[in-house]
Amino acid sequence: MEKLTSRQAQILKMIRRFMDSKGFPPTRAEIAGKLGFRSPNAAEDHLRALERKGAIRLLPGASRGIQVLTEGPAGIPVVSRVAAGVPLVAEENIESHYAIDPDIFDPAADFFLRVRGLSMRDAGIQNGDLLAVHATPEAASGQIVVARLGEEITVKRFRRRGNQVRLLPENPEFTPVEVDMRENSLVIEGIVVGVLRTHLGSMGRA
Amino acid sequence: MEKLTSRQAQILKMIRRFMDSKGFPPTRAEIAGKLGFRSPNAAEDHLRALERKGAIRLLPGASRGIQVLTEGPAGIPVVSRVAAGVPLVAEENIESHYAIDPDIFDPAADFFLRVRGLSMRDAGIQNGDLLAVHATPEAASGQIVVARLGEEITVKRFRRRGNQVRLLPENPEFTPVEVDMRENSLVIEGIVVGVLRTHLGSMGRA
DNA sequence: AAATAGGCTGTGTTTAAAGACAGGCAGACG
DNA sequence: CGTCTGCCTGTCTTTAAACACAGCCTATTT
Numbered sequence: 001m002e003k004l005t006s007r008q009a010q011i012l013k014m015i016r017r018f019m020d021s022k023g024f025p026p027t028r029a030e031i032a033g034k035l036g037f038r039s040p041n042a043a044e045d046h047l048r049a050l051e052r053k054g055a056i057r058l059l060p061g062a063s064r065g066i067q068v069l070t071e072g073p074a075g076i077p078v079v080s081r082v083a084a085g086v087p088l089v090a091e092e093n094i095e096s097h098y099a100i101d102p103d104i105f106d107p108a109a110d111f112f113l114r115v116r117g118l119s120m121r122d123a124g125i126q127n128g129d130l131l132a133v134h135a136t137p138e139a140a141s142g143q144i145v146v147a148r149l150g151e152e153i154t155v156k157r158f159r160r161r162g163n164q165v166r167l168l169p170e171n172p173e174f175t176p177v178e179v180d181m182r183e184n185s186l187v188i189e190g191i192v193v194g195v196l197r198t199h200l201g202s203m204g205r206a
Numbered sequence: 207m208e209k210l211t212s213r214q215a216q217i218l219k220m221i222r223r224f225m226d227s228k229g230f231p232p233t234r235a236e237i238a239g240k241l242g243f244r245s246p247n248a249a250e251d252h253l254r255a256l257e258r259k260g261a262i263r264l265l266p267g268a269s270r271g272i273q274v275l276t277e278g279p280a281g282i283p284v285v286s287r288v289a290a291g292v293p294l295v296a297e298e299n300i301e302s303h304y305a306i307d308p309d310i311f312d313p314a315a316d317f318f319l320r321v322r323g324l325s326m327r328d329a330g331i332q333n334g335d336l337l338a339v340h341a342t343p344e345a346a347s348g349q350i351v352v353a354r355l356g357e358e359i360t361v362k363r364f365r366r367r368g369n370q371v372r373l374l375p376e377n378p379e380f381t382p383v384e385v386d387m388r389e390n391s392l393v394i395e396g397i398v399v400g401v402l403r404t405h406l407g408s409m410g411r412a
Numbered sequence: 413a414a415a416t417a418g419g420c421t422g423t424g425t426t427t428a429a430a431g432a433c434a435g436g437c438a439g440a441c442g
Numbered sequence: 443c444g445t446c447t448g449c450c451t452g453t454c455t456t457t458a459a460a461c462a463c464a465g466c467c468t469a470t471t472t
Contacts, residue, residue: 005418022265023273024230027459039421044461049418059228063269063428063459067229075307101281101305105404124403126330132404144406197330197401198311198338200350211448233429245451250431255448269429269458 002053011035011046012055015068025066073097078130080114084151088113088189089135098130098196105193110135112196113146113155120144120155123170125195131155132194137187144192149177150185155192208259217241217252218261221274231272279303284336286320290357294319294395295341304336304402311399316341318402319352319361326350326361329376331401337361338400343393350398355383356391361398 004012014034018026026034031043047066050056059065073096079088080095089111102108109132118127123144125131131146139145145158147167156167156177165186167177179186210218220240224232232240237249253272256262265271279302285294286301295317308314315338324333329350331337337352345351351364353373362373362383371392373383385392 007419019229023225024268024270027269028461029459037420039423040459041422041461041463042420045419061428061460063233064230065460098310099307100310104304104306121330123406124327124330124332124335129330192406193404194406195401195403198399200329200398200400213449234431235429243450245453246429247431247433247452248450251449267430267458271430 004050004053004055008046008049008053008055011043012050012068015056015066019068025064025068027064075099076102076109076112076132078112078114082153088146088148088153100196105132105134107134107136107191107193109133109193110190113153115155119169119171119174120157121171123157125155125170126197128197128199130196130198131192132196133190134193135190139188139191146189146192148187148189149179153189158188210256210259210261214252214255214259214261217249218256218274221262221272225274231270231274233270281305282308282315282318282338284318284320288359294352294354294359306402311338311340313340313342313397313399315339315399316396319359321361325375325377325380326363327377329363331361331376332403334403334405336402336404337398338402339396340399341396345394345397352395352398354393354395355385359395364394 011031014031015026018030018034028040028043028047031037031046032040035043037043047056047058051058054069056069057067059067075097077089077097078095079093082088082093083090086092095114098112100109102110111133112130113133115125115127115129115131133146139158139160141158141160143158145156145167147154147156147158149167154167154177156169159166159168163181165179165181167179169176217237220237221232224236224240234246234249234253237252238244238246241249243249253262253264257264260275262275263273265273281303283295283300284302284304285299288294288299289296292298301320304318306315308316317339318336319339321331321333321335321337339352345364345366347364347366349364350361351373353360353362353364355373360373360383362375365372365374369387371385371387373385375382
């Protein structure tokens with residue numbers, strides 16, 4: 001899809017909202033009304049532009065004949081095998097998308113992160129599990145966080161006392177990490193708000 | 207919603223299908239065309255009946271002004287505190303619904319079951335977790351099943367040798383259950399195909 | 413300097429669509 | 443028995459809506 005101008009994106013958004021609430025697309029006049037145009041032909045022009053750029057399809061002759069061509073996959077992105085340097089939720093890290101309402105988690109999930117390793121085993125988090133993550137730099141002591149330590153992405157329980165942060169594994173076979181926020185760069189990518197395991201065909205005991 | 211006649215249900219289904227494929231509701235003439243009416247007024251009559259019975263809403267004056275009123279909550283039902291005697295997935299056992307695509311699990315999930323107890327702790331299943339369950343009476347040895355033993359609903363790993371079935375907990379503090387299928391009534395309600403944990407605010411270590 | 417895209421106003425004309433009116437016929441209900 | 447609902451045909455009027463035509467102004471791009 002060709003790139004839209006901000007005005008065109010605004011009109012597309014208006015159409016989407018209209019369809020969500022009413023269940024059918026708006027007419028030219030309704031678009032003009034909502035956006036304050038004095039002429040329905042302004043809406044017509046925008047629709048033509050949106051069709052030309054591949055955002056919608058117009059069915060000639062049909063009233064409300066606007067089809068919004070849904071761009072890309074919907075749902076929550078699944079982040080896996082994180083590449084070094086790039087942001088966590090970047091195109092190249094996204095494995096797929098899952099059609100799940102983000103609001104079943106509280107606070108809402110922004111993405112899933114696939115876990116490698118068993119460092120949080122005793123918190124009921126297994127290798128290959130998907131963690132529902134709420135993206136935020138704020139974490140309270142005791143929460144399980146997704147943190148970036150230099151190049152490494154790690155999932156640990158977060159404990160803080162002043163500038164001294166401890167990242168605790170939930171498995172006696174792993175050792176805690178101590179970080180002084182004044183010396184080392186520790187970035188909180190988000191807090192874990194849920195766990196999702198989708199494949200347990202007949203796995204053996206941990 | 208009042209009960210529909212088979213013809214009315216058929217028309218409602220046609221409207222749904224039309225909206226799925228086109229993105230907007232049909233006109234009277236389009237309904238008549240699809241169903242072979244020679245008069246658009248037949249469609250008008252049906253729409254009136256559907257509105258009277260609460261299946262749709264008609265917006266006067268608007269072209270294609272048909273709103274299909276979605277019946278009941280969508281998504282996967284969450285089964286909790288199972289009452290004795292009644293089927294597992296019964297109205298009275300359903301706690302809520304979660305908007306999740308059942309097909310992210312394989313095989314697809316039919317319902318969620320809220321777990322009580324820690325008998326499957328070492329399989330990464332904790333107290334309060336939701337188990338995605340595929341409803342089926344067939345279980346392979348090694349799978350985690352939801353089984354009914356008399357009045358009790360239990361979640362265990364399923365092992366079978368002939369008529370002898372063992373239901374294994376995944377926690378050394380619990381003891382396995384042995385069942386002879388010829389003597390005791392064991393009903394497999396389904397197999398566990400996934401795990402969902404939605405609330406881990408700042409829980410302590412297991 | 414000319415062409416093109418974006419973003420509008422304003423005025424029509426034509427067609428798509430809602431919906432009213434007048435029936436017909438069958439079966440269910442009191 | 444009459445009356446209601448369900449399920450249709452057929453016609454006609456009115457309005458909703460698409461869409462063509464003619465412009466205006468401002469940026470970009472060629």
